[in-house]
Amino acid sequence: MIKFDDSHIEKLLNSKERKDLIVYTLGRFNLVLDGVEVSDNWGRDKAIQLFQFFLISRNRMALHKELIIDRLWEDIGTDQHFKVALHEIKKILEPKTNARGVTKYVQRQGSSYKLNMDHVWLDSEKLKSFVEIGNNLEADQSELAIIAFQSAIKLYQGVFLPNRIYEDWTSGEREHIQSLALNAIVSLSELLLRDQTKESIRLTEEALNIDPTWEEAYRIQMMAHMINGNRPQAIRSFNRCKKVLDEEFGIEPLPVTLNLFKSIKTT
DSSP states (O other): OOOOOOOHHHHHHGGGGGSSSEEBSSSSOEEEEEEEEEEGGGOHHHHHHHHEEEEEEETOEEEEEEHHHHHHHHGGOOHHHHHHHHHHHHHHHHHHHHSSOOSEEEEETEEEEEEGGGGGHHHHHHHHHHHHHHHHHTTTOOOHHHHHHHHHHHHSSSSSGGGGGGHHHHHHHHHHHHHHHHHHHHHHHHHHTTTHHHHHHHHHHHHHHHHOOHHHHHHHHHHHHHHOOHHHHHHHHHHHHHHHHHHHHSOOOOOHHHHHHHHHHHH
């Protein structure tokens, strides 16, 4: 188990200041380059699409431009579309670099390209880091886990790339990040269950606003209401869970949820 101390968490929280380019993708799409917003400078939507695709593909090997063209623009994309979009990205992020010069942000390997993340702070990537830290700390360093999960939740300002919700190439990343955010919210609500039941209930509602079928949130909410001595409200939470799961999937709650409900009824 990795051990984290307060100074390590503080270092992680302040890492944004060490990057030249800050990119926000959660609930909005916005770029800040050397302290100045540049999002209004985009000319063509294809340039924005290409940059966003580079963000999604950041942890892969460099991708061939033909694969990128096919993934982004299918039958309507051409080599010229790619060249123009790439040129615009370079013009916005590195206006003093000539078209053929070495660039800081976009790495080229023959006809393959990828984003150099060494100079980029990305909110969704940072959220993933905080959730991973929280998961590692949850068992035996709960106070630091709480800080990590709170930091992740603060970053989640909405869905990933909301201007691309109908694009297939963004759906996998969007679903993954939403799942991580829900994990952070529910894990935090469980950590606060005994000492801060009202906040725990608020967090479970936050999770259910994102995904009404997130069954674990209902269970924690039921337990929180019971800790508060509110048995009727705990039963209402179960009934709400049962109704949503039936309407959405045609299924019953999991046995663990049913067993919790049985114990509430007999308490």
